Amino acid sequence: MKPYVAQIHAYVPGKSSASDGKPLVKLSANENPLGCSPVALDALAIAGSPNDYPDPGATALREAIGELHGIDAARIVCGTGSDELLNLAAQAYAGAGDEVMFSRYSFAVYDIAAKRCGADAVEVDDRDYAADVDALLARVTPRTRVIFLANPNNPTGTYLPREEVARLHAGLPADVLLVLDQAYAEYLEPEEDDGSMELAAAHENVLVTRTFSKIYGLAAERIGWATGAPHIIDALNRIRGPFNVTSSGQRAALAATGDQDFVKRSRDHNRIERERFEARITMLGNRGLCVVPSKANFLLVMFGGEVTAETALHAIADAGFAVRHLPGQGLGDGLRITIGSRADMDTIADVLADVTGGANALS
Numbered sequence: 001m002k003p004y005v006a007q008i009h010a011y012v013p014g015k016s017s018a019s020d021g022k023p024l025v026k027l028s029a030n031e032n033p034l035g036c037s038p039v040a041l042d043a044l045a046i047a048g049s050p051n052d053y054p055d056p057g058a059t060a061l062r063e064a065i066g067e068l069h070g071i072d073a074a075r076i077v078c079g080t081g082s083d084e085l086l087n088l089a090a091q092a093y094a095g096a097g098d099e100v101m102f103s104r105y106s107f108a109v110y111d112i113a114a115k116r117c118g119a120d121a122v123e124v125d126d127r128d129y130a131a132d133v134d135a136l137l138a139r140v141t142p143r144t145r146v147i148f149l150a151n152p153n154n155p156t157g158t159y160l161p162r163e164e165v166a167r168l169h170a171g172l173p174a175d176v177l178l179v180l181d182q183a184y185a186e187y188l189e190p191e192e193d194d195g196s197m198e199l200a201a202a203h204e205n206v207l208v209t210r211t212f213s214k215i216y217g218l219a220a221e222r223i224g225w226a227t228g229a230p231h232i233i234d235a236l237n238r239i240r241g242p243f244n245v246t247s248s249g250q251r252a253a254l255a256a257t258g259d260q261d262f263v264k265r266s267r268d269h270n271r272i273e274r275e276r277f278e279a280r281i282t283m284l285g286n287r288g289l290c291v292v293p294s295k296a297n298f299l300l301v302m303f304g305g306e307v308t309a310e311t312a313l314h315a316i317a318d319a320g321f322a323v324r325h326l327p328g329q330g331l332g333d334g335l336r337i338t339i340g341s342r343a344d345m346d347t348i349a350d351v352l353a354d355v356t357g358g359a360n361a362l363s
Contacts (some may be wrong), residue, residue: 001025002118002151004096004115004116004118005115005116007115007230008111008112008115009035009111009328010073010112011108011109011110011112011196011287012029012108012238012328014026014027014029014328015028015322015324015360016028016029016322017177017322018121018317018322019160021055021263022112024086024317024320024321024322025283025321025322025344026322026338026340027089027321027322027323027337027338027339027340027344027348028322028323028324028336029324029338030154030184030296030297030298030338030357031213031214031217031219031338032214032215032216032266032297033215033269033338033341033344034217034265034266034269035263036216036217036218036252036256036262037216037217037255037256037259037262038184038254038259038262039255039256039258039259039276040216040218040252040255040256041218041252041257042255042256043256044221044247044248044251044254045115046066046251048086048247048251049250051216052247052258053243054243054245054246054247054250055244055247056079056243058071058078058245058250058351059093060077060224060250060254060357061245061250061253061254062077062078062221062225062257063109064101064257065225065257066256068198068257068260069197071197071201071281072229073203073240074230074233075227075228075229075230075239076225076226076227076233076235077225077226077227077236078223078234078245078250079223079225079226079236079244079245080222080224080226080241080244080245081211081213081222081223081224082181082183082210082211082222082225082226082355083109083224083225084206084224084240084241084244085149085209085224085225085226085240086107086109086179086181086209086237087109087113087116088112088116088188088236088239089113089115089177089179089207089209089226089232089236089238090113090114090116090119090146090241091117092232092235092236092237092238093145093146093177093235094114094117094119094145094146094240095117095118095119096118096119097119097120097143097145097158098119098120098143098145098146099114099119099120099122099141099145099148100113100114100117100119100120100121100122100142100145100147100148101122101123101124101136101139101140101144101146101147101148101239101257102114102121102122102124102147102148103121103123103125103126103130103131103132103135103149103153104123104124104125104126104158104330104333104343105126105134105153105155105329105330106123106130106148106149106153106154107150107153107154107155107181108151108328108329111123114146114248115150117145119145120143122139122144122282123142124136124139124140128152128158128292129153129156129158129159129292130156130158130159131147131149131151131153131158131160131168131169132288133160133164133168133171136149137168137169137171137172138319139178139301140172140173141172144173144176144344145169145175145177146175146176146177146179147172147176147178147179148179149168149178149179149181149189150181150182150183150184150354151165151179151180151181151182151185151194152183152184152185152187152296153296154183154296154298155298155300155324155326155329155331155336156292156294156300157292157293157294157295157296157298157300158292158293158294158295158324159188159192159194159295160194161192162193162194162195164196165180165194165196165199166199166234166251167196169199169203169206172205172233174204175205176205176208177205177206177232178199178205178206179206179207179208179209180196180206180207180208180209181209181212182201182208182209182210182284182296183211183213184207184214184215184295184296185210185262186214186215186216186267187214187215187267187270187295187296188264188295189271191269192295196208196229200228200229200347201227202229203229204232205224205229206229207227207228207232208226208227209224209225209226210224210225210226211223211224211225211287212224212225212253212256213251213327214262215261215266215267215297216253216256216263217266218249218252218253218256221248221249221252221253222245222246222249223245223248223249223250223252223253237322247257249328251291251304251328265283270297270339273339273340273341273342274294274297274299274339275347276342276345277299277337277339277345277349278299279289279292279304280346280349280353281299281301281347281349281352281357282325284352284353284356284358287305287307287356287357287358288304288305288306288356289301289302289303289304289305289356289358290302290304292334295308297338297339298336298337298338298339299336299337300331300334300335300337301335301336301337301352302333303333303334303335304333304357305356306360307355307356309325309332309333309334309335310325310332311355312335312351312352312355313325313335314336315351315352315354315355316348316351316352319347319348319351321344321347321348321351321359322337323335323336323337323348324336324337324338339345
């Protein structure tokens with residue numbers, strides 16, 4: 001094993017069962033509680049030819065994505081989830097002796113992507129659980145090759161407005177690739193657009209990644225896409241798997257792009273239930289609980305009182321739910337809780353009230 005591979009801590013997915021094997025309602029992986037669009041389900045049900053390779057260029061899907069977002073399909077590449085594209089970006093532009101940078105409390109895959117290609121992973125201090133543009137710019141060196149920024153961020157849900165994203169890009173050398181990970185962008189309201197697509201269209205050193213795993217509800221099919229300057233797309237196409245997106249995945253994603261009503265319905269549900277849940281947890285502030293403001297489909301609940309996050313994790317599991325505890329990412333005092341159904345969120349709020357002794361606050 002290469003020494004830089006030995007340094008990697010394998011990605012740990014969210015749990016879906018208790019330690020005794022009992023199935024749990026899975027609110028640990030930021031999946032869409034509404035499922036996916038019915039037309040995407042219909043597309044998945046279409047029998048294909050499993051002996052035939054899929055379209056290696058995902059041509060129809062790229063054209064549909066381009067039409068939806070006003071992007072030339074030639075400036076789009078599809079991947080096995082956006083995870084593959086994040087790894088490819090690091091692999092294409094960084095290697096031994098180079099630096100790949102990201103903010104503290106960022107997506108765990110960034111560290112893996114850096115080390116996987118032998119580069120040094122550079123974690124930069126955050127500001128209130130969000131990326132700190134000044135800190136990132138101050139840490140850039142001649143060895144910096146790639147900077148990852150998730151917006152909204154996972155696992156904190158924090159968000160940088162358009163002006164801050166533009167300021168980060170403007171402060172970077174032209175030979176540093178800025179990768180803007182927009183896995184949760186569809187959960188933003190239209191007026192909250194952070195300008196990433198415009199940066200990717202106008203500049204030579206910006207790559208934007210998106211996924212069909214979150215609001216589109218197609219996580220099982222592993223479909224992501226990215227857009228950027230032609231030379232960046234060319235680089236990723238050179239090193240991606242030649243048949244990386246399955247035929248069924250391409251069909252489902254193609255159908256899903258045509259059902260923006262489902263996307264809006266999912267966004268509206270998420271906003272309403274996230275706000276309700278946040279309000280209920282905020283009422284437990286005198287019990288040591290607080291919520292990191294989120295623009296994504298989850299909330300990071302922090303525990304600063306007598307009850308620890310681990311104690312709450314077990315209480316929530318006893319009630320039949322899996323949520324995400326992330327001590328490996330420095331968030332041992334927090335739980336990331338995916339926004340589920342209204343009943344799910346009410347039950348978890350009740351559990352947290354009971355375990356912290358704040359039930360009267362929610363009555």
